[in-house]
Amino acid sequence: MSLPFPHRHLTGIYGLQPHEILFLLDEAEQWITLNRSTNKHDDRLSGLTLINAFFENSTRTLLSFEIAGKRLGADVVNMQVSASSVKKGETLIDTAMTLNAMHADMIVIRHQSSGAVQLIADKVDCPVLNAGDGRHEHPTQALLDALTIRRRKGRVAGLIVTICGDILHSRVARSNILALTALGAEVRVVAPPTLMPAAIDRLGVIPFTDFDTGLDGTDVVMMLRLQNERMDGAFLPSPREFHALYGLTPERLERAAPDALVMHPGPMNRGVEITSSVADHPTRSAITEQVEMGVAVRMACLDVLTRHRRGIEGWA
């Protein structure tokens, strides 16, 4: 019998079959309902230890994983290691081995280097979940985005999704490209040439350097956060120029489909990549809903990945 999700870890969207992605989205639905009720508690992870090991600063994602773990009854421990004190990987592996020796049942990792999560996953005994590694992948972000789109639009297949911003340095963009193309969406990426990765078309997307053209008739506009350090002249002349060419304004949004959805993984640079009136638009913006879906998707991932350990029938 084949499992609906036969993977030990979730290190990325890469390697997942479309039906496996859909399985995780389906599993998340029940947690949306639970999270909206008064008693937001389930005991299925009771007795299990979840460690959130964050080697890179994060507030939102860490909080989202912590809430997800607690709502399922797990004992949640957060470990925030500042980038300055742990830089070298031998320490990284040592840290991983330490967590392993403490009998963690699930480790969630964020790290500033691409591939760091895979490195740890190969060394520990428990499931590992990637909460973002360098510019490589951020799979739960892609899952929550797909879930948001599916709930708002009723489907993902056949939609046009335009991802705009710093594609080069973005793990959110990579995971979303993989997930959305796997689910049958047409994905466009828009970036200035200095922030567009080489051969991005090989990932099955259509690249644009002109935002207006890339927005034409699109169903979903997904803006990315622009890191401040990219705007100091090395990649971009100034925040002002970026806003003029690549900022999502109400006028620009007119080019998209009339009911186009606006998304952003947060935290936003209001006035740079997105204008406040667009970000706060009562019907078009799905930005706060993304945050809500994030908790549900992470609950689904924690549940599914620990089923083998918990001896759930059919998974053990």
Place this chain on the structure above:
Amino acid sequence: MTGSLAIRNAKLVDPIAGTVTEGNILIRDRNIAMVGNFDIPAGIETIDARGAFLAPGLVDLGIFAIDMPAFTAGGITRAALMPDQSPPLDHAALVQRAAQAGKPDVWIHPLAAATKGLAGAELAEIGLMKAGGACAVATGRSWIADSGVMHRLLAYAHSLDLLVIAHAEDGGLAAGAVATEGEIATRMGLPAAPAIAEEMAVARDIMLAKQSGARIHFRQLSTAGAFDLVRDAKRRGLPVSCGISPAHLLLSDLAVGGFRTFARLSPPLRCEDDRKAAIAAIADGTIDLICSSHDPKGPEAKRLPFADAEPGMSGAETLLALSLVLVRDNVIELPRLMALLSTTPARLLGIAGGTLAVGAEADLVLFDPDKPWRIDSDEMASRAGNTPFDGLPVQGKVLRTIKGGILLS
């Protein structure tokens, strides 16, 4: 008879004559005394080669660490040591000491640092280091960004008749990069530089070498564009040469998939078209030599996220076996391969070796080109097993390494 050794029943590979002939060899007082079909005098210690191949010992141009067990296992009898040591080889005393490090076994030929501290700014005492035993000058792991410095270096080295060994990678384009720009690097989210970073560096350095008249050798080239430039420079009669490592002949950037840090190399692995161009450049003689770029690195440098790991591979003991693929694939014949591995690097460096001539020092390798074995990073003679070829079945095994008539293995 003391100090004498004979090897009989061997297939003698002569890279200079371009022949493989059956015969014997007699070594007397560290040197080759007789070669060919002769009767071995009685009472001499004799090795029966049983039909194995005997060739000049390998001369490895550009190693990063002195690693005797690996060299002996790889049939390497002379190795040119890169100046990237700690401290860098930028002083005559350091060069002298390094030159003694290998004797009497594998001889180490230190390469003088081109600039002080290999910083790329001020010329090092190249003349004094030559007197101290440096056989050539090298820019080290990095490119000299300042064209004025590179120009002066070439002119100065030319006046001393020293070969300049350059690393070809434009520093601006390659800054922070750990992979070649393309689909693989994009998928993996690795900082990457376009392959033309190499071509640009080669173009500039060929122009500067022409201007100064200096001999220049690009230690490791890996891109189609760079091979075209070298091919063209040779056609114009310029004293330009280049080398390559087996990794760039046999692997493309697909090998870095799964973030395998053993495949993090400098220059980084390239696309498949560049790899094919490298094979073509071996076939048409554009590439002058094959080197191991031996750089053993332990887990502290390699068991890291890909971009945080140090580049380099342990290559000495797999150099011959991996290079023999070129013969089996009919790219080149065996004598030509042995020229790439011994005669040409010795000639470029102006050192002994690379010949079976009577009177030459008896630096030899006896090998079976067909013997199968499996590369295993846990079972290597080298001080570290960081090879991207871990687990690969190969053919061609070194049976004996002989340096100056002494059996090292």
